[in-house]
Amino acid sequence: MRLKPGSLSLYWRYFDVSLRSQMQHRTSFALSATAHFVVTGAEFLGLVALFQRFGQIRGWELTHMALFYGIISVAFATAEAAARGFDIFPRLIKSGDFDRLLVRPRGAALQVLGQEFQLMRVGRWAQGFLVLGWASWHLHVYRSPANLTLLVLAIAGGACLFAGLFILQATLCFWTTESLEIVNCTTYGGVEAAQFPLTIYRPWFRMFFTFVIPLAAINYFPAQAILGLDDALGSTRTIQWLSPLAGLGFLLICLRCWRSGVRHYTSTGS
Amino acid sequence: MTPYRAVLSSRFRMLLQYRAAALAGIVTQLFFGIVRTMIFDAFYRSSRVQQPIGRDDVVTYIWLGQAFLMLTILDADRDVAEMIRGGNVAYELVKPVDLYWLWFARAVSGRAAPLALRAVPILALAAFWHGLRGPASVTGAILFAVALAGGLLVAASLVAVMTISMVWTISGEGISRLMAPLVFFFSGIVVPLPLFPDWMQRGLAALPFRGLIDTPFRIYIGQLHDASALAALANQAVWIVVLVAAGRIMLARSLRRLVVHGR
Amino acid sequence: MSQIVVEDLVKVFHVARRTPGLWGSVKGLVKRDWSAIRALDGVGFSIDRGELVGYIGPNGAGKSTTVKILSGILVPDSGRVTVLNCTPWADRIRYVRRIGVVFGQRTQLWWDLPVIESFDLLREIYAIAPDRYRRSRDEVIDTLDLGGVLHTTVRQLSLGQRMRCDLAAALLHEPELLFLDEPTIGLDAVSKLAVREFIGRLNKERGLTVILTTHDMDDIEALCRRVIVIGEGRILSDGTLAALRAGVTRERWLTVDLADDAALTVADPDVRLIRQDGRRVYLAFDPQRVSAPELIARVVRNHAVHDLFVENPPIEAIIARMYGRDASETTPG
Numbered sequence: 001m002r003l004k005p006g007s008l009s010l011y012w013r014y015f016d017v018s019l020r021s022q023m024q025h026r027t028s029f030a031l032s033a034t035a036h037f038v039v040t041g042a043e044f045l046g047l048v049a050l051f052q053r054f055g056q057i058r059g060w061e062l063t064h065m066a067l068f069y070g071i072i073s074v075a076f077a078t079a080e081a082a083a084r085g086f087d088i089f090p091r092l093i094k095s096g097d098f099d100r101l102l103v104r105p106r107g108a109a110l111q112v113l114g115q116e117f118q119l120m121r122v123g124r125w126a127q128g129f130l131v132l133g134w135a136s137w138h139l140h141v142y143r144s145p146a147n148l149t150l151l152v153l154a155i156a157g158g159a160c161l162f163a164g165l166f167i168l169q170a171t172l173c174f175w176t177t178e179s180l181e182i183v184n185c186t187t188y189g190g191v192e193a194a195q196f197p198l199t200i201y202r203p204w205f206r207m208f209f210t211f212v213i214p215l216a217a218i219n220y221f222p223a224q225a226i227l228g229l230d231d232a233l234g235s236t237r238t239i240q241w242l243s244p245l246a247g248l249g250f251l252l253i254c255l256r257c258w259r260s261g262v263r264h265y266t267s268t269g270s
Numbered sequence: 271m272t273p274y275r276a277v278l279s280s281r282f283r284m285l286l287q288y289r290a291a292a293l294a295g296i297v298t299q300l301f302f303g304i305v306r307t308m309i310f311d312a313f314y315r316s317s318r319v320q321q322p323i324g325r326d327d328v329v330t331y332i333w334l335g336q337a338f339l340m341l342t343i344l345d346a347d348r349d350v351a352e353m354i355r356g357g358n359v360a361y362e363l364v365k366p367v368d369l370y371w372l373w374f375a376r377a378v379s380g381r382a383a384p385l386a387l388r389a390v391p392i393l394a395l396a397a398f399w400h401g402l403r404g405p406a407s408v409t410g411a412i413l414f415a416v417a418l419a420g421g422l423l424v425a426a427s428l429v430a431v432m433t434i435s436m437v438w439t440i441s442g443e444g445i446s447r448l449m450a451p452l453v454f455f456f457s458g459i460v461v462p463l464p465l466f467p468d469w470m471q472r473g474l475a476a477l478p479f480r481g482l483i484d485t486p487f488r489i490y491i492g493q494l495h496d497a498s499a500l501a502a503l504a505n506q507a508v509w510i511v512v513l514v515a516a517g518r519i520m521l522a523r524s525l526r527r528l529v530v531h532g533r
Numbered sequence: 534m535s536q537i538v539v540e541d542l543v544k545v546f547h548v549a550r551r552t553p554g555l556w557g558s559v560k561g562l563v564k565r566d567w568s569a570i571r572a573l574d575g576v577g578f579s580i581d582r583g584e585l586v587g588y589i590g591p592n593g594a595g596k597s598t599t600v601k602i603l604s605g606i607l608v609p610d611s612g613r614v615t616v617l618n619c620t621p622w623a624d625r626i627r628y629v630r631r632i633g634v635v636f637g638q639r640t641q642l643w644w645d646l647p648v649i650e651s652f653d654l655l656r657e658i659y660a661i662a663p664d665r666y667r668r669s670r671d672e673v674i675d676t677l678d679l680g681g682v683l684h685t686t687v688r689q690l691s692l693g694q695r696m697r698c699d700l701a702a703a704l705l706h707e708p709e710l711l712f713l714d715e716p717t718i719g720l721d722a723v724s725k726l727a728v729r730e731f732i733g734r735l736n737k738e739r740g741l742t743v744i745l746t747t748h749d750m751d752d753i754e755a756l757c758r759r760v761i762v763i764g765e766g767r768i769l770s771d772g773t774l775a776a777l778r779a780g781v782t783r784e785r786w787l788t789v790d791l792a793d794d795a796a797l798t799v800a801d802p803d804v805r806l807i808r809q810d811g812r813r814v815y816l817a818f819d820p821q822r823v824s825a826p827e828l829i830a831r832v833v834r835n836h837a838v839h840d841l842f843v844e845n846p847p848i849e850a851i852i853a854r855m856y857g858r859d860a861s862e863t864t865p866g
Contacts, residue, residue: 006660013657021645028444035448042452046461053465054317057309100641102606104658105630111658179294185301193305200312205304266622267608269546269601 014114036123063138070132072194075158077125083163085115089170154222157247164254171261217246274375285383292387303336323464327491333396337389342457346432346446377426406492417486420506424481427513437524458484478509537580542612544573572598574766583740587757633708637715642687649683659706673701693724787816792837
């Protein structure tokens with residue numbers, strides 16, 4: 001994505017347009033956001049119910065899980081809201097409107113991003129934030145500004161990672177519009193898996209979600225530093241502090257793939 | 271009977287075309303099955319308390335859930351939604367068929383085709399790799415098949431209600447979009463219904479959503495057998511009748527309003 | 534000075550073949566057949582600055598493929614294209630800044646916004662300097678008479694109003710070259726005339742090069758002195774409309790609905806019987822040899838006629854003719 005001087009102001013413009021357009025249907029927005037809040041809240045309560053039955057999971061308590069849950073939820077909701085343009089990209093390709101974006105003197109990625117900002121995702125965002133707040137209070141995270149900073153960095157890295165996954169999903173559209181479901185493994189599947197600490201999973205799973213899709217880097221490892229724990233998997237404090245960067249790195253790789261996808265599209269047509 | 275059969279079979283054939291989608295779906299569902307198995311494995315190893323359902327049965331439940339996932343993903347018929355949004359639903363009345371059964375047939379085939387494509391590979395893989403166990407008994411297997419068919423009909427009648435609610439009221443689309451994740455959650459696909467808190471069990475048993483997969487799965491693992499199984503099947507049947515009746519009434523009213531007022 | 538030069542353009546698409554029936558569907562799960570479609574098979578032409586060219590042909594002939602390549606959003610398999618001294622797809626962003634494209638069926642404006650805000654957003658996208666933008670915007674609003682609809686949401690515009698706004702939007706950044714894809718499709722007669730008049734004026738007053746893709750022969754007749762005909766991926770004709778007509782479409786068609794079941798006997802060397810469907814008879818005649826009124830009089834004199842009408846053969850028939858195919862193979866009307 002070429003970042004020219006005008007790009008940021010154009011992005012802001014797109015956001016403003018989308019915001020005003022959604023605010024025109026205020027009640028519908030309020031209802032959607034509330035519904036989203038309720039539904040994600042119900043999912044969390046389901047997890048609470050499980051903890052009530054089992055007490056703990058391999059030594060991790062509900063409060064720990066709530067921290068993991070909170071980080072990943074807020075990160076995912078941010079990406080859902082901001083990168084929605086890529087999520088609905090199949091529609092753009094099918095209707096032929098992507099061609100129109102290509103006829104404009106701007107990068108394709110920026111324009112796709114600007115297509116839509118789904119603000120109702122604030123429902124999941126708020127719910128995740130509440131859970132995160134509760135966990136932080138219980139685990140005394142708020143006492144240390146350093147920990148809070150790392151928390152924010154982890155969430156930012158997570159948002160980058162999920163945005164990258166949405167971009168990857170959209171890039172697949174250039175080859176097929178049918179198999180997109182598979183990316184759900186990494187987005188919704190990733191969210192579900194990352195709610196729990198990495199240690200409960202098998203080694204191959206841990207490897208995949210550390211080195212291929214670095215979910216652990218934006219959730220589990222920073223959490224070790226935040227909680228002041230010794231990581232059973234052997235990471236050091238330095239790694240734990242630097243790991244959110246993996247989310248950003250992943251995003252940049254996905255943008256690379258996107259660009260080759262656009263090249264493929266222009267050489268084969270729709 | 272013939273036009274509905276034609277709709278069923280043509281949609282079935284059309285959905286068979288999407289082989290890449292089926293493959294992607296299978297991989298995705300395998301993933302979720304593996305993840306959830308690991309999670310519940312970890313839970314069971316962390317506690318010695320006796321649970322309403324054993325670890326092996328939970329794993330069976332999870333894998334059956336992935337195989338028959340399509341029964342839990344309910345959303346209003348998209349093509350019909352498009353028609354309603356475009357104001358063209360009145361044209362459907364030009365067809366010499368009962369509109370409710372037409373949409374019902376679409377709902378059935380919309381689920382049956384992806385199900386057929388995905389269930390067998392997933393069950394096979396789960397049996398080989400994750401030790402999926404067979405049904406508890408022969409009668410259990412037969413009742414399981416019946417309960418699955420019942421689940422399909424419950425799903426279809428729910429989808430029909432969601433689709434019709436879009437003609438019924440202007441905010442119908444929002445209602446079905448809200449219902450979908452709730453149905454998903456209360457079907458037991460993420461957290462098996464037996465593991466929900468005890469105080470919720472009675473409420474859950476009253477909802478139609480348990481008839482989707484929970485009833486067939488509990489029959490399969492033997493938790494429901496003989497009398498209790500038949501009672502659960504009867505519950506399914508009752509809900510089917512209620513939902514179909516409700517759907518037909520809603521549709522009749524909406525169509526009358528459409529024909530008289532044009533809206 | 535040639536603004537557009539196209540040489541030996543070739544583009545092949547690969548499409549999966551679907552076999553019908555249940556067995557075909559199951560087979561399709563395992564193996565797929567691919568067929569190659571030559572959308573463009575050696576297309577070449579050149580267009581000078583200030584020309585208003587019609588680019589016509591039946592559906593699937595390769596029109597939109599050509600326009601996509603010229604717009605820089607599709608890369609050909611082989612051939613050379615130079616537009617405004619650039620290769621369109623090579624430096625897309627810089628090239629695209631200098632052209633305007635209007636797709637007839639779909640609007641490029643934002644559905645939920647007032648027209649003027651769509652314009653402002655486009656200004657941002659094209660990075661047009663504020664004073665240049667103000668000048669150009671006021672000019673298009675004036676020429677296209679958009680003052681009344683500026684603050685209406687695009688969703689609420691009629692098709693004719695929307696097309697005028699789309700045209701205006703494509704001109705805000707003062708392009709040197711304009712591609713119009715079916716600009717009058719679906720418009721009512723009044724809007725069609727307005728759009729046509731505007732395009733003609735743009736071309737004459739500003740010297741804007743316009744390439745018009747359309748099915749509407751009336752558009753072509755009103756605006757284009759030069760017409761390029763493409764069929765099955767190849768250029769069939771490139772020249773003035775008069776030459777095209779003279780070469781191929783001198784014939785006109787007379788359709789007669791007889792009042793009784795009689796065969797229409799026309800012993801006339803200037804008239805050819807295309808076919809007879811029950812009581813409806815299709816005749817082709819050369820208006821230079823026998824005028825329409827004279828032929829009608831002749832037919833009516835000798836037969837009991839219920840109704841009749843005269844028309845030009847459609848573009849598809851013209852193209853078919855260009856292949857040397859018999860015109861009776863195409864259905865008139």
